[in-house]
Amino acid sequence: MRHPWSVVGLTALCVAVGIPAPARAATSGPPAQRTATAAARPVVDMEATVLAAQIDPRRADHTLTPGAKNSVLAVEQALQNRNLLDAQWVDGYFGTETVAAYAAYQRSLGYTGLAANGLPGTTSLTKLGQNRYTVGNPIGPGAKVPRDGYVVDARTQAMLAEAQRLLGSALVLEQGSYNPGGDPTSAGTHDGGGVVDVSVAGMTSARRTTVVRALRQVGFAAWVRDPSQGDWPWHIHAAAINDTDLSSQAQHQVGDYHLGMNGLANRGPDDGPQVPIKTWEQYQRGQ
Structure with a gap:
């Protein structure tokens, strides 16, 4: 009772x-x-973190990617807590040591290949932050879809569709994504997602530049490639900034683009039209 x-x-x-x-x-x-x-708990901005993971390893110094420091610090502290990153590299700079540590963490989850490329994915980033941080601005490549006889991811497809809308004409691919070893001259950039080669057949020099400008506006690191630069025909090469399926080589191209370079092995100056650099998500938000 x-x-x-x-x-x-x-x-x-x-x-x-x-x-x-x-x-x-x-x-x-x-x-x-x-x-x-x-x-x-801190909020890790996934967009800013992934961007830093592409740019920081390509810097000649330890300049931090704007807006990414606190998010990167939270990720590095979590990696250190798992004994994957030495304390000296917990500094808000997502350099090569942090990329390697994050890739090791991805492998510890059983991931392989592109899923262990050192770029944070939504699932791994969330698991790493359990009881430590929450994840904001999540991003992802989406499903693989067909385009012009090739394979791209849904995010890249949406970006290409918007570039076409801006141009008022169709873009035809010469090479898609997820094509490991398909074209040795591509040096592995097409092994993962987010990277395409666009045909320039019938385009004038001015039109090629216009197409590159539109691709850059929607979030691609894009350049006109000509035969004098390598063993390839004229084409436009484009890598989607912040695509988390980017191969390591494509990550380097995106980083170099942000640093004013041409995305080639010689790391020469950017030779394309100058437009404000944005990710696809920033473009969608009108930033």
Whole structure:
């Protein structure tokens, strides 16, 4: 039978007879503490973190990628906690050591190939941050889809569609993504997602530049390639910034593009039209 004593009355009785009073029921303590703890966790901006992972390894110095420091620090601290990254590299700079540590973490989850390329994916980034941080601005390549007889991911397909809308004409691919070893002259850039070669058949020099400009506007690192640069015909090469399926070689091209280079092995100056560099997500937001 439930006793009618209230907590206050029982406490008073205990004091009167000289025994310890029962603890007051903490109806709001632990839940409130848990809520406060969750609210205090940092938010890792996935867009900024992935961008830093492409640019920072290509820098000649340790300049931090704007807007990424706190997010990268949280990721590095989590990697250090797992004994995958030495404390000296926990600095907000997503350099080669951090990329290697993140790839090791991905492999520890059983990932291989592109899923262990050192670029944070939504699933691995969330698992790494369990009880440490939350993930904001998640991004991903989406499903693989066909285009012009090749394979691209859904994010790249959407970007190409928007570039076509800006241009008012179709773009035809000469090479797609996920094509490991398909074209040795591509040096592995097409092994992963986010990278395409666009045909320039019938285009004037001015039109080629216009196409590159449109591709850059929607979030590609893009350049006109000519036979004097390598063993290939005229074409436009484009790598989707922040595509988390990028091969290592394509990651390097994106990083070099941000640093004003041409994306080639000689790391020469960018020879394309100058437009504000944006990711696809930033373009969609009108940033």
